[in-house]
Amino acid sequence: MAKIVFESVTKTFPTKDKKRKEEFTALDGIDLEIGAGEFVVVVGPSGCGKSTLLDLLGGLTRPTSGRILLDGEPVTGPGLDRGIVFQQYALLPWRTALGNVEFGLEATGVPRRQRAARAREFLDLVGLTGFEDRHPHELSGGMRQRVAIARSLAYDPDVLLMDEPFAALDAQTRESLQDELRRIWQRTGKTVVFITHGIEEAVYLGQKVAVITSRPGRVKEVVPVSFGGRAAGATGEDLRSSPEFARYRHEIWTLLHDEVARAQRLEKEEAAA
Amino acid sequence: MTTPTRQPHPTTPPPPSTAPDPSVANAPAPAPAPGPAPANAQAPAPVPSPLPVAAPGPAPDPVPASAAGPAPVSGTDDPLPRPESAPAPVRAPRRVAVVGRWLRAGLLRSAAILLLLAVWETAPRAGLVDATFLPPVSEVARAWWDLLGDGQLGEHTRASLTRSFGGFAIAVVIAVPLGLLIGWYRPVAAFLGPLLELFRNTAALALLPVFVLLLGIGETSKVSIVVYACVWPILLNTISAVGNADPTLVRLARSMDLSTPRLFQKVILPSAVPVIFTGIRLAGAVSILVLVAAEMIGAKAGLGYLINASQFNFAIPQMYAGIVTISAIGVAFNQVLVTIERRLSLWRVPAA
Numbered sequence: 001m002a003k004i005v006f007e008s009v010t011k012t013f014p015t016k017d018k019k020r021k022e023e024f025t026a027l028d029g030i031d032l033e034i035g036a037g038e039f040v041v042v043v044g045p046s047g048c049g050k051s052t053l054l055d056l057l058g059g060l061t062r063p064t065s066g067r068i069l070l071d072g073e074p075v076t077g078p079g080l081d082r083g084i085v086f087q088q089y090a091l092l093p094w095r096t097a098l099g100n101v102e103f104g105l106e107a108t109g110v111p112r113r114q115r116a117a118r119a120r121e122f123l124d125l126v127g128l129t130g131f132e133d134r135h136p137h138e139l140s141g142g143m144r145q146r147v148a149i150a151r152s153l154a155y156d157p158d159v160l161l162m163d164e165p166f167a168a169l170d171a172q173t174r175e176s177l178q179d180e181l182r183r184i185w186q187r188t189g190k191t192v193v194f195i196t197h198g199i200e201e202a203v204y205l206g207q208k209v210a211v212i213t214s215r216p217g218r219v220k221e222v223v224p225v226s227f228g229g230r231a232a233g234a235t236g237e238d239l240r241s242s243p244e245f246a247r248y249r250h251e252i253w254t255l256l257h258d259e260v261a262r263a264q265r266l267e268k269e270e271a272a273a
Numbered sequence: 274m275t276t277p278t279r280q281p282h283p284t285t286p287p288p289p290s291t292a293p294d295p296s297v298a299n300a301p302a303p304a305p306a307p308g309p310a311p312a313n314a315q316a317p318a319p320v321p322s323p324l325p326v327a328a329p330g331p332a333p334d335p336v337p338a339s340a341a342g343p344a345p346v347s348g349t350d351d352p353l354p355r356p357e358s359a360p361a362p363v364r365a366p367r368r369v370a371v372v373g374r375w376l377r378a379g380l381l382r383s384a385a386i387l388l389l390l391a392v393w394e395t396a397p398r399a400g401l402v403d404a405t406f407l408p409p410v411s412e413v414a415r416a417w418w419d420l421l422g423d424g425q426l427g428e429h430t431r432a433s434l435t436r437s438f439g440g441f442a443i444a445v446v447i448a449v450p451l452g453l454l455i456g457w458y459r460p461v462a463a464f465l466g467p468l469l470e471l472f473r474n475t476a477a478l479a480l481l482p483v484f485v486l487l488l489g490i491g492e493t494s495k496v497s498i499v500v501y502a503c504v505w506p507i508l509l510n511t512i513s514a515v516g517n518a519d520p521t522l523v524r525l526a527r528s529m530d531l532s533t534p535r536l537f538q539k540v541i542l543p544s545a546v547p548v549i550f551t552g553i554r555l556a557g558a559v560s561i562l563v564l565v566a567a568e569m570i571g572a573k574a575g576l577g578y579l580i581n582a583s584q585f586n587f588a589i590p591q592m593y594a595g596i597v598t599i600s601a602i603g604v605a606f607n608q609v610l611v612t613i614e615r616r617l618s619l620w621r622v623p624a625a
Contacts, residue, residue: 078528078530079530080529082528083528088521090522090525092522092540092543093620094543095620103539106539107529107530135620155529
């Protein structure tokens with residue numbers, strides 16, 4: 001049974017330009033099914049409404065029409081059954097790494113005494129043992145995002161929503177975190193919805209890659225990705241340099257290419273207007 | 274009023290290093306030397322700009338670096354971080370160097386003051402200025418000692434501090450909760466913004482006659498004017514601190530379905546503390562500033578009275594003794610507040 005279902009979800013925003021009274025359609029009739037425990041990557045050009053999709057799923061905004069079902073129930077607001085990982089980490093700078101992970105637990109009513117132990121456990125899961133007492137400004141970007149991931153996992157949501165979580169990181173850090181994320185996903189069995197604009201990242205991470213068109217955002221195609229090599233334990237460069245990987249990347253690149261060109265043209269027109 | 278020369282090095286940076294590591298201790302607090310220069314009541318940098326809600330405010334940016342996109346220290350050290358590779362603080366060999374640095378910094382920091390004292394001592398003696406109006410510092414010191422000995426100084430200081438701290442404390446108790454409330458309800462902040470600006474920019478002392486008219490010349494009017502003058506920096510900083518809370522953190526809290534009181538307690542309030550405290554520190558300087566002026570009008574005790582009365586009686590060394598005492602109190606009070614502020618802001622990203 002599908003864990004998450006988007007049923008012709010549309011989201012429009014009133015434009016700021018009051019004279020024209022137009023509405024900006026961010027998402028237009030999105031249909032998408034995500035199975036329990038699946039790792040789905042949503043990829044699209046910038047400004048295609050990827051983040052809106054995630055806000056809707058997180059319950060931070062409501063769809064203009066259509067509905068989103070989570071375990072068969074419509075999403076009506078935020079909840080601790082979904083954990084969001086933000087691109088900007090969103091760590092509380094006055095708390096240590098441990099305190100930040102505990103922050104997630106405080107919301108769920110885990111008894112105070114168990115919080116620290118639980119938080120340590122999850123910091124360990126993301127490879128940050130020994131950094132419990134560091135404040136965010138004492139951690140590198142990659143480590144901060146690890147803390148954020150640990151925080152989201154700690155309160156044990158069924159679904160992990162990730163909004164371009166690795167976009168601000170340098171290439172090496174990003175690749176190592178991608179491997180970590182896949183490992184964590186396999187270990188915890190969470191359903192992951194991962195937003196990105198990186199094609200390689202999408203191919204590398206996803207079981208399914210949903211390609212979104214821009215303005216209005218629609219699902220252009222959902223590409224299932226599976227590597228023969230992965231079963232044999234291939235990761236990193238082995239996988240990225242395989243012919244299969246190149247084929248998937250090309251396929252998604254082709255799907256996106258027209259979209260990127262179109263998005264750029266639209267942006268130019270808008271800037272000129 | 275035109276005494277910028279009295280603050281020889283208001284911006285000289287060597288951090289007072291209360292903490293051993295200067296890179297951490299480098300909190301955003303360029304102490305606005307509260308001494309005799311009245312200028313900082315007018316244009317202190319850290320007071321937030323006109324509209325607390327709209328303007329990002331030049332106050333030390335409360336949005337921490339987490340919102341600033343790419344982290345300054347991006348993770349070359351990141352792939353598979355090993356705890357044991359954490360930079361272990363090597364204490365012992367550095368201690369000597371640290372003490373040496375302290376000494377040098379201390380010398381540098383006190384050099385200007387020592388120079389001032391030297392000039393103050395020699396200029397009247399050499400006849401460069403009239404010793405009647407500017408007696409040498411040694412004479413002032415003797416007068417100060419005598420005043421301390423016969424209990425006058427203690428009495429006046431106690432009178433001043435009671436009013437000053439009393440008014441300051443009342444202002445903190447009023448302005449912080451009020452500021453939190455106004456800052457949280459943005460329409461209220463937008464509505465009250467211009468009015469608050471108007472009041473803030475009305476020099477408190479200009480209203481002193483009004484206070485005297487309404488409350489008489491007793492303690493009430495003096496404490497009230499201190500309260501009034503202290504409320505604005507605290508209130509405006511608090512409003513701006515709440516308004517500038519990192520939107521990503523608010524989104525995070527919302528996504529976790531935190532109730533509004535919880536959001537306030539766990540996110541808004543802690544993130545606002547440093548900026549609120551900047552306001553409190555400014556108010557601390559203002560409280561002494563305003564009080565002294567108030568005491569010069571219709572008071573029978575207090576340091577302001579002592580200064581004024583000494584001048585009337587032509588007891589010039591006593592007058593300077595009073596002035597020096599006020600400077601010392603101002604510096605000490607500010608130092609206490611700076612220390613607390615730093616303690617509360619340790620988590621902030623060291624000023625880049």
